[in-house]
Amino acid sequence: MADKILMKGNEAIAAAAIKAGCMHYFGYPITPQTEIAAYMAKVMPKIGGTFLQAESEIAAINMVYGVASAGKRVMTSSSSPGVSLKGEGISYLAGSDLPALVVNVQRGGPGLGGIQPSQSDYFQSTRGGGHGDYHMIVLAPASVQEMAELTVKGFELADKYRVTSMVLADGTMGQMMEPVSIEDLEVKPAPEKPWATTGTQMAREHNIVNSLSLVPEELEQLNFERYDRYKVIEENETLYEEYKVDDADIVIAAFGIAARVSKNAVDEARKLGIKVGLIRPITLWPFPKAPFKKAAEHAKAFISVELNMGQMIEDVQLAIESKCPVTLCNRAGGMIPDPEQVLNSIKEVNGGIA
Amino acid sequence: MSAKNMLFSGFGGQGILFAGKFIAYKGLIEDKQVSWLPSYGPEMRGGTASCSVIVSDTPVGSPIVSNPDILVAMNLPSLDRFEDKVVSGGMIFADSTLIERKVERDDVKVFYIPATKMASDEKLGNLANMIIVGKLLKETGDYTEEGIRAALDKVIPAKRANMKDVNFKAIQMGAEFE
Structure with missing residues (x-):
């Protein structure tokens, strides 16, 4: 077993994401989760990944949409007010059945609120957060080791079910240091993504990633199918x-x-x-x-x-x-x-x- | 000992978070369960900076230390704020260069260390924090040269390796202070 080191929860999320094969991070700084972006800014350029500080949270979540469409593991992180801004994009991810990871290190609200720890985004996270009928898989870590493990889990579940996963932490979890082992994290390889928009090479039909569906009968059917998938998730993926x-x-x-x-x-x-x-x-x-x-x-x-x-x-x-x-x-x-x-x-x- | 709940407190820039991190790492190296939680509010800019450190034989529950067994107070506002929170029978380590008053309670063990003056006399820069850490380790029976050296290896990055001996010297001075 590798040596355990002390890491902040935020850093553990970033390190675990990279370990999980996430090579693309888009974000906008906000306390108390800024260490995630800082870690990514330091490491991503060295390993050929993408770190991009977007002009806003809305831009960042739409960049996530882009990479997710191309079938790559991708994430963004923020804290409560910033996650509200991402709400529209999260709904679009759901409507397009795209896998992605969103991290919310919560702070007190509503509004701009404060910067101290909170869990007041429970409703927002568990009910979807944006508009429309949808769910995210919401994972709530209670230790720094779990911040790392559930980040990996979040990517895996997102890929498995083509949904967005959210790691829902809070200021204490983000800021505290505890022993953690990143090296020992087990990561399953990402599945094939035949739906991804990676170029046809003139060898297949076009893949289309889109959340617009103007025929209500068809849109209803898409919602039904999505909820069938949610049912499988409810049956198989609860953790406690x-x-x-x-x-x-x-x-x-x-x-x-x-x-x-x-x-x-x-x-x-x-x-x-x-x-x-x-x-x-x-x-x-x-x-x-x-x-x-x-x-x-x-x-x-x-x-x-x-x-x-x-x-x-x-x-x-x-x-x-x-x-x-x-x-x-x-x-x-x-x-x-x-x-x-x-x-x-x-x-x-x-x-x-x- | 099952768990030591510690609170480190002082001005931003006094190395409060570093001292706490050092103690946490020393615990980790010695196979203890540890947690370290900093204050990260606007209070850090100019007021008191503090961090909760727990070193325990059993898994750490809440990482928040509201009633410390051990308080390190490196300035007056810290002592004013946390003196009453220390558990009865606990310990207070105070930097007596910066805190002129005495601790009012008589149910805790108090150690006054003129750490800031000692650091400046010995040209140890801003290592008053580690002088107090030395005294703390001595008084809690946790002073082991091996453990201290190993923990310093963890908290001081390789490119600043020259700082290790200076930190060790500060810790030693604190431990020897009577």
């Missing part, structure tokens, strides 16, 4: 981690940094004899409904811990079919709940069910 859920009376739902804070609180609560566990969705779309549904068979209450005003809580309620109450434990605007706040929430909920 369970922590002390088996005997839990109270189950916490949390992803990313909120899950790490919650883990501390779970350990503290267990010391007090409270049976509490944690389900950490790793894919936010598709949402891992199954472990929640299963936990609802024995749990008496759920707590959703989020860095927003309560977004994932709706998916938790849906997953457990509102069988028991779900309480929100949150901070917003760039603030992070500390383990004590989560512990207090656990105690309060525990008092209510005792």
